[in-house]
Every structure is written in C-alpha cells, then in structure tokens.
Amino acid sequence: MEYFFEILFSGLTRGSVYALIALGYTMVYGIIGLINFAHGEMYMIGAFTALIVSSVLSIYGLPLPSILILAGLAAAIWAGAYGFTVERLAYRPLRGAPRLAPLISAIGMSIFLQNYILLAQTPDFVPFPSLVPEFAFLEPYSAIINSSGLTIMAVSTLVMCALILLIKFTRTGKAMRATAQDRKMALLVGINVDRIISLTFITGSALAAIGGLLIASHIGQINFAIGFIAGIKAFTAAVLGGIGSIPGAVLGSFVLGLTEAFATGYVSSDYEDVFAFSLLVLILIFRPAGLLGNAAAEKV
Amino acid sequence: MKKKSLTNPTGKDIRHALMVGLWFMFLTFPLLVIKVNPIEQTVTWRWANMLWVGGASAAIALACRLIAARRTEKMEHLSRMPEQTALRHKLPLLFTQDRLRLLGAMVMLLLLAFPLAFSTYQVNIMTTALMYVILGLGLNIVVGFAGLLNLGYVAFYAVGAYTYGLLHLHFNLGFWTALPIGGLMGALFGLLLGFPVLRLRGDYLAIVTLGFGEIIRLVLENWGAFSQGPSGIADIPRPGLFGIGMTLDQSLVYQYYLTIAMALFTVFMVNRLRHSRIGRAWFALREDEIACQAMGIDTTALKLTAFALGAAWSGMTGVLFAAKTTFINPASFTFMESAIILCIVVLGGMGSIIGVAAAALILMLLPEYLRAVAEYRMLVFGAVLVVMMIIRPRGLMQPMRQTHLPAR
Numbered sequence: 001m002e003y004f005f006e007i008l009f010s011g012l013t014r015g016s017v018y019a020l021i022a023l024g025y026t027m028v029y030g031i032i033g034l035i036n037f038a039h040g041e042m043y044m045i046g047a048f049t050a051l052i053v054s055s056v057l058s059i060y061g062l063p064l065p066s067i068l069i070l071a072g073l074a075a076a077i078w079a080g081a082y083g084f085t086v087e088r089l090a091y092r093p094l095r096g097a098p099r100l101a102p103l104i105s106a107i108g109m110s111i112f113l114q115n116y117i118l119l120a121q122t123p124d125f126v127p128f129p130s131l132v133p134e135f136a137f138l139e140p141y142s143a144i145i146n147s148s149g150l151t152i153m154a155v156s157t158l159v160m161c162a163l164i165l166l167i168k169f170t171r172t173g174k175a176m177r178a179t180a181q182d183r184k185m186a187l188l189v190g191i192n193v194d195r196i197i198s199l200t201f202i203t204g205s206a207l208a209a210i211g212g213l214l215i216a217s218h219i220g221q222i223n224f225a226i227g228f229i230a231g232i233k234a235f236t237a238a239v240l241g242g243i244g245s246i247p248g249a250v251l252g253s254f255v256l257g258l259t260e261a262f263a264t265g266y267v268s269s270d271y272e273d274v275f276a277f278s279l280l281v282l283i284l285i286f287r288p289a290g291l292l293g294n295a296a297a298e299k300v
Numbered sequence: 301m302k303k304k305s306l307t308n309p310t311g312k313d314i315r316h317a318l319m320v321g322l323w324f325m326f327l328t329f330p331l332l333v334i335k336v337n338p339i340e341q342t343v344t345w346r347w348a349n350m351l352w353v354g355g356a357s358a359a360i361a362l363a364c365r366l367i368a369a370r371r372t373e374k375m376e377h378l379s380r381m382p383e384q385t386a387l388r389h390k391l392p393l394l395f396t397q398d399r400l401r402l403l404g405a406m407v408m409l410l411l412l413a414f415p416l417a418f419s420t421y422q423v424n425i426m427t428t429a430l431m432y433v434i435l436g437l438g439l440n441i442v443v444g445f446a447g448l449l450n451l452g453y454v455a456f457y458a459v460g461a462y463t464y465g466l467l468h469l470h471f472n473l474g475f476w477t478a479l480p481i482g483g484l485m486g487a488l489f490g491l492l493l494g495f496p497v498l499r500l501r502g503d504y505l506a507i508v509t510l511g512f513g514e515i516i517r518l519v520l521e522n523w524g525a526f527s528q529g530p531s532g533i534a535d536i537p538r539p540g541l542f543g544i545g546m547t548l549d550q551s552l553v554y555q556y557y558l559t560i561a562m563a564l565f566t567v568f569m570v571n572r573l574r575h576s577r578i579g580r581a582w583f584a585l586r587e588d589e590i591a592c593q594a595m596g597i598d599t600t601a602l603k604l605t606a607f608a609l610g611a612a613w614s615g616m617t618g619v620l621f622a623a624k625t626t627f628i629n630p631a632s633f634t635f636m637e638s639a640i641i642l643c644i645v646v647l648g649g650m651g652s653i654i655g656v657a658a659a660a661l662i663l664m665l666l667p668e669y670l671r672a673v674a675e676y677r678m679l680v681f682g683a684v685l686v687v688m689m690i691i692r693p694r695g696l697m698q699p700m701r702q703t704h705l706p707a708r
Binding site: 029033035037045048049051052053055056058059074078081082085089090093094097098099100101102103104105107108109110111112113114115116117119120121122127228232235236239243268270271273274276277278280281284285288289290 | 323324326327328331334336339343443496499500502503504506507510511512515518521522639642643646650675676678679681682684685686690693694
C-alpha cells in the first residue's frame with residue numbers, strides 16, 4: 001500500500017510540472033493556433049537561468065529560501081523575455097502565412113535555442129543544487145512524500161490559481177479570451193492583439209521556466225536537451241485534455257503524469273513513454289477533440 | 301513627396317538599432333556572460349560576449365530596417381506604374397516549361413558526373429542528400445498533396461531499415477529482395493497508423509503521428525529480443541550487382557547511382573500520381589475535406605492511400621539507408637529526423653516536386669559544408685530555417701497547378 005501511495009505522489013508531482021508547461025502550450029495554441037515547438041526550450045532556459053542565479057547567490061552566501069525565490073523570479077523574467085523575443089522574431093512576421101510556416105519556424109527556433117545553450121553553457125549534464133529545504137514535519141512520511149515534490153505541487157497549484165484568476169477576472173484576461181475566440185473581432189473592438197499575443201508568450205514562458213526550476217531542483221541535473229522531451233510530453237498532455245482549453249491542459253497533465261508513474265511503477269520504466277503515447281492515441285480515438293475539448297461543428 | 305535616402309540611416313533607425321542591441325545584451329546576459337562551475341563553486345564572467353551580441357544584433361537590426369525601407373519604397377514605385385508594366389516587374393517568368401527542362405537536364409548531367417569529379421567522401425554525402433530527396437518527396441504525398449500533417453514519418457523509415465536488417469540477420473535475404481518487402485512493410489505500417497487517426501484533424505493528427513513515431517523507436521530500443529535494442533544491427537551488406545565483387549569505393553559509387561535511379565523513379569511516380577485521379581482527389585481533400593466528400597470522393601480510402609503510399613517510399617528509403625550505413629540502431633530514427641524531413645517539404649513549397657528536391661539538397665548539404673564552422677553548424681541551421689520561412693513563407697517554389705484544359 002505504501003508503494004501505491006509513493007507512486008501516486010510521484011505521478012502527481014509529474015502531473016504538476018507537465019501542467020505548468022502545458023498551460024503555455026494551450027494558451028499559445030488557443031490564441032494563434034500554433035504548436036509552439038520552442039516552448040520546451042523556455043523550460044530549459046528557465047532551468048539554466050535558475051542554475052546560474054542560484055549558484056552565484058549561494059557563493060555570496062544567501063540563505064536557501066531567498067535563493068529559491070530569487071532564482072525563480074530570474075528564471076521567470078528571463079524566460080519571459082526569451083518568449084517575447086522568439087515570438088517577435090520568428091512568429092510575428094509569419095502571421096497570415098500558411099499554417100505550416102510558423103511550425104517550421106518554431107522547429108528552427110527550438111534547434112537554435114538548444115545549440116545556443118550548448119555553446120554558451122555546456123554540452124554535458126550539470127548538477128543542479130537542491131533548492132528546497134527539507135521540511136521537518138514530513139519526517140514520518142519520508143518514504144512516500146518528499147519536500148521537493150510537495151513544493152512542486154504547492155507552487156504549481158498557486159501559480160495555476162493565479163493564472164486562472166488573471167484570465168477570468170482581469171481586463172487583460174478578458175482581452176486574452178476575446179483574442180482566443182476571434183482575433184479579427186477582438187481587433188475590431190479595440191484590443192491591441194499584438195500586445196495580447198506577446199503577453200501570452202511571456203506568461204506561458206514564465207510558467208514553463210518555473211516548472212523547469214522546480215523539476216531541475218527535484219531531479220538534480222540538467223542539460224541543453226531536456227526541453228525537448230518535456231515539451232513533447234506537455235504538448236501531449238495539452239492535446240489529451242483538449243488543446244486550447246486551460247482546465248483541459250491541467251486535467252490532461254495529471255492523467256498523463258499518473259499514467260506514466262503507474263506504468264513505471266508497476267510495469268517497466270522502459271515503456272513509460274510508450275504508455276503515454278498509447279494512452280493519447282486511445283483517448284483521441286474515442287474523443288477526437290480531447291477530454292475537455294468540444295469538437296466544434298464545422299460550418300460550411 | 302520627398303524621397304527618403306536609401307543608404308543613409310536616419311536617427312530613428314539608429315535609435316531602434318541601439319534599443320535592439322541593448323535588449324539582446326539584457327536577454328543573453330545570464331546565459332552567455334556568466335558561467336558557473338557548480339562543483340568547484342566558481343564563476344566565470346565573460347563580458348566580451350555581451351559586447352559581441354550587442355554590436356551584432358544592433359547591426360543586424362539596422363540592416364533589416366534599411367532593407368525593409370528599401371522594399372516598401374520599391375513597392376510604392378511599382379504601385380504607381382501602369383498595371384501591365386508593374387505585373388511584368390513583379391513576375392519575371394523565370395521558369396517556363398522549356399527552361400525547366402533545360403535546367404533539369406543540366407542538373408541531371410551534373411549529378412551523373414559528380415562521382416567523376418569528387419572524392420568518395422563527397423559522393424557519400426550526396427547519396428545521403430539524395431535519400432532525403434526521396435524521403436521529402438514521399439512525405440510530400442502525405443503533407444503536400446493530401447494535407448495530412450505527419451510528424452512521425454521517420455517511423456516508416458525505421459520500419460524499412462529494420463525490415464532489411466532483420467531479414468538479413470535471420471533469413472540472410474539480400475538487398476534486392478528486401479527492397480520491395482521494406483516498401484510493403486512501410487505501407488502496412490502506414491495503414492496501421494492511418495486507421496486510428498482517420499477522424500482526427502489538423503494538429504491532433506500531428507501529435508498522434510508524432511507519438512506513433514516515438515512508440516516505434518522506443519519499442520525498437522527496448523524490445524531487445526526482437527531488435528537487439530540500442531546496440532543495433534551491424535554488418536548489413538551493401539547492395540550487390542549480380543554478384544560482381546566490388547571494392548568499397550566502387551560500391552559507394554554504385555550506391556550513389558542506385559540512389560539517383562531511385563530518386564528519378566520517385567520523381568516520375570510522384571509526378572504521375574499528382575496528375576492522376578487520386579492526385580486530384582488529394583488536392584481536393586487538402587483544400588476542403590467537406591466539399592471533397594460532397595463531391596462523392598471516398599475520403600477514408602483517400603487518406604489511407606496517402607498514408608500507405610507515403611510510408612511505402614519511406615520504407616524503401618529505409619532499406620537503402622540500412623544498406624548504405626551497414627549498421628542501424630534506434631538512435632538514427634528520432635523525432636528530429638521527422639522534423640527535418642517536414643522542413644524539407646515545407647521549405648520546398650508544399651506539393652512542388654522541384655522545390656522539395658531543391659530544399660532537400662540545400663538542407664542536407666548545408667550542415668555538411670558548414671563543418672568549417674563545426675561548432676556553430678546546428679545553430680546556423682536553426683537560424684536558417686527561421687529566416688527562410690520568414691523570407692519565403694510559402695516555400696522556395698510555389699507549386700504550379702497544371703490546368704487540364706485543351707490548349708488554345
């Protein structure tokens with residue numbers, strides 16, 4: 001029974017991280033209908049920025065909790081800046097181009113950013129310091145729950161709630177929803193669509209960066225290629241839940257995280273990804289628009 | 301109207317360039333300037349990088365802005381012209397039918413003479429590039445003609461390669477027997493993928509095909525009893541020619557001509573397919589699925605044919621690949637391969653045969669000849685993809701649709 005809970009916990013941890021990344025995918029997809037292949041790189045860039053900032057700060061001898069917060073802030077700010085720049089350089093000139101053109105541009109950006117980090121930092125795996133302090137109150141359950149996993153869940157829940165509040169109740173959020181529904185109409189009612197799209201990229205990238213920091217501190221090592229597989233998994237999660245839908249992305253992430261954890265725990269860790277993708281295929285066969293997506297009737 | 305000078309940047313342009321430079325200095329500050337060694341707890345500050353980035357990005361921004369200004373001026377100039385002359389300026393008829401034939405013949409001659417003039421190393425690179433021409437044309441059937449976004453194309457490539465590898469390993473079959481079997485296996489797997497995804501549209505299709513590609517690779521990697529796992533299959537024989545013994549160099553050149561023949565066959569087939577009944581139905585499917593159905597076309601059969609035919613080519617190229625490298629393992633069949641083949645199709649101009657062939661040659665030869673700047677080649681490759689898409693979002697060649705009207 002303890003084993004079961006341990007796996008459940010690790011599944012929830014994974015799910016939380018996937019959710020942080022998947023939200024960015026789904027928001028960008030909802031607004032401009034682009035699979036942003038470079039989104040996983042934001043996660044990687046966030047992790048690297050956090051590594052640099054936290055190492056510099058720890059050399060100057062700051063206490064652990066403040067390092068965590070400052071590293072998180074720096075990761076979010078810089079990843080947001082990268083997201084903004086990537087959109088500005090690689091996607092904005094392609095607005096109105098055929099559907100596949102921005103996709104190729106995104107793949108190009110992804111290759112570019114990976115190699116940029118490879119050259120600017122290192123091609124090898126680097127150890128990432130554990131930034132989360134051990135919580136004393138978890139001592140009796142240490143076999144099941146670890147503090148970094150718990151922090152991941154708490155932070156991602158907080159961030160997700162903040163995001164939902166932002167989208168539901170603020171003017172900007174309203175403008176985002178309007179842009180997602182109908183870009184041309186949003187333009188007509190006076191929404192600065194370009195700015196909203198930039199903002200979406202910044203928010204999405206910042207979320208992914210926080211995910212990157214948390215998981216890097218949980219796993220303990222990073223390299224330049226980690227963004228790719230995480231990005232694909234998160235995208236799978238977003239599609240699983242119904243791409244373009246924010247609750248769908250969260251649900252899809254948890255379904256995916258739990259599936260992977262249980263497949264690893266009870267079957268074999270070799271086939272973890274096979275299970276994830278088979279689940280995706282199965283769900284899409286029965287619900288072609290994902291779990292929470294509604295298949296829009298096509299007007300002729 | 302006062303004419304703006306074309307060569308002299310205004311103060312505004314310079315200010316913009318400076319802002320861009322500053323922004324990039326901020327952007328690259330932590331990752332490019334600071335380098336930490338987490339084990340020894342040391343920090344290296346590389347301030348020179350920051351200056352480089354700032355200067356380069358400012359210069360590029362200035363250049364882009366000047367080029368853009370010049371282009372708007374040209375467009376204005378054109379729009380003031382009478383319509384007829386303007387049209388002639390816009391569309392120089394570079395590619396008439398005759399010129400295309402001539403160009404094709406010249407390229408063909410160059411390709412045939414290639415092994416005479418260059419070393420086997422160069423020939424080998426060219427063989428690889430030609431294989432990507434075939435792959436690009438195959439994927440072009442699925443993505444360019446039928447409009448089904450397939451991100452797992454490399455799976456069929458893997459199926460073909462492993463078909464040959466395993467058939468040789470267990471039954472000692474040769475290249476020429478394996479080639480059609482590889483094609484058939486590819487088609488079979490194409491159908492296998494095609495059935496579950498019939499109902500899916502657009503990007504859902506993309507992720508499922510991506511997942512399919514990954515599943516195939518992971519199974520090959522982990523099911524060691526079947527595929528020998530990550531260590532792969534070695535000692536696959538090169539293609540033979542009626543049992544004539546060949547030295548390694550001769551064999552490579554032979555393989556080069558074989559690949560050319562295969563590429564020509566593919567071009568011929570794809571060209572015939574394009575103008576056939578199926579081809580026109582694919583175009584209809586691509587443009588509008590519902591209208592296509594309303595015209596009484598069986599879209600299910602059509603999609604499955606597209607998947608199967610596209611996959612068949614991938615399978616055959618897989619056999620060719622296995623024979624060329626004589627060693628295969630799952631690491632050759634990652635998503636990156638699929639992405640690059642897709643880039644070839646989109647960059648070439650979806651549906652255009654010449655465009656796809658040209659794009660394959662450019663994209664495959666580019667990294668090879670960038671070896672001079674070895675470290676930076678993938679960086680440049682990524683940047684080239686982005687820039688090319690921005691300059692030509694519809695691809696190098698926009699496919700011309702042949703009209704089926706009697707000549708007047």
